[in-house]
Amino acid sequence: MKMSHRLTSLADMVEQPYTHIWDCCCDHGFLGAELLKRNSAKHIHFVDIVAPLMQQLTQKLQLFFPLDAQQTYNWSVHCIDVATLPIDQFANANKPSEKDAPNSDCIDEADIKQLIIIAGVGGDLMKVMVEAIINSNPNIAVDFLLCPVHHQFKLRQMLAQYAFIYLDEKLIKDNQRYYEILKVRYQPKAALMGLATATVSPVGEKIWQAQTTQQAEVVQGYINKTLNHYRQRSKQAIMDNEVELAIMAYSAVAKNLSESD
Numbered sequence: 001m002k003m004s005h006r007l008t009s010l011a012d013m014v015e016q017p018y019t020h021i022w023d024c025c026c027d028h029g030f031l032g033a034e035l036l037k038r039n040s041a042k043h044i045h046f047v048d049i050v051a052p053l054m055q056q057l058t059q060k061l062q063l064f065f066p067l068d069a070q071q072t073y074n075w076s077v078h079c080i081d082v083a084t085l086p087i088d089q090f091a092n093a094n095k096p097s098e099k100d101a102p103n104s105d106c107i108d109e110a111d112i113k114q115l116i117i118i119a120g121v122g123g124d125l126m127k128v129m130v131e132a133i134i135n136s137n138p139n140i141a142v143d144f145l146l147c148p149v150h151h152q153f154k155l156r157q158m159l160a161q162y163a164f165i166y167l168d169e170k171l172i173k174d175n176q177r178y179y180e181i182l183k184v185r186y187q188p189k190a191a192l193m194g195l196a197t198a199t200v201s202p203v204g205e206k207i208w209q210a211q212t213t214q215q216a217e218v219v220q221g222y223i224n225k226t227l228n229h230y231r232q233r234s235k236q237a238i239m240d241n242e243v244e245l246a247i248m249a250y251s252a253v254a255k256n257l258s259e260s261d
């Protein structure tokens with residue numbers, strides 16, 4: 001199976017050694033299978049709501065990544081709604097150790113053991129999923145790697161509201177479509193105090209900083225497309241608060257980009 005540029009970029013952004021990675025909305029499980037190959041976590045969870053898909057995926061995983069006695073591969077398939085993700089079953093791994101952080105409820109980076117990846121669904125649905133997960137598990141620190149299709153602004157606004165901590169972001173173009181990939185951390189303490197050390201920008205920051213001519217073209221194409229989208233929406237008399245805010249914020253990005261040319 002050939003991995004798309006988008007899925008490869010997602011796999012490349014995993015980095016931290018996680019104990020559990022959840023490939024949510026996994027469909028055929030290509031991303032999770034790549035993470036199994038890369039040995040990215042002790043356990044990879046494949047999650048999707050469509051039962052026949054998950055049955056087929058289980059058979060394929062049994063063939064290519066057999067669960068042997070040596071535990072070369074560790075995986076599970078969950079046919080569930082992402083909103084009900086059982087991350088609490090592995091939550092002990094998130095508690096700060098007495099040795100590393102005596103008398104502190106601050107969670108060290110090394111203690112974040114779970115990564116939830118959601119890719120390939122709309123940003124509005126992704127927003128509902130992420131909110132449901134953290135509202136059901138308000139005391140569990142967990143990282144998210146998110147790659148929405150559209151509605152990035154709405155999703156980012158929600159992440160900022162819940163004081164998610166910004167970790168990294170990328171803008172890529174794959175098969176003539178643009179994708180933002182966003183890595184963030186839910187930290188119960190930051191959420192409680194409404195403070196994040198590094199906040200999530202509603203339009204992104206690093207994604208607009210191109211290091212190559214090729215990436216500068218991607219950035220320019222993306223800002224044009226995004227602004228056009230919101231201007232069209234405002235013309236269609238669907239001018240709501242989100243559209244108004246988005247036009248203002250993306251116009252500022254476009255102005256900065258033209259000034260730095």
Ligand SMILES: C[S@@+](CC[C@H](N)C(=O)[O-])C[C@H]1O[C@@H](n2cnc3c(N)ncnc32)[C@H](O)[C@@H]1O
Nearest residue numbers: 024025026027047048049050080081082119120
């Ligand atoms: C287009 S595929 C994305 C596949 C892969 N993640 C990617 O980025 O290429 C979207 C998948 O999301 C699944 N899905 C949609 N809503 C879901 C939900 N609430 N819970 C679990 N899976 C869901 C669908 O069944 C479908 O397989």
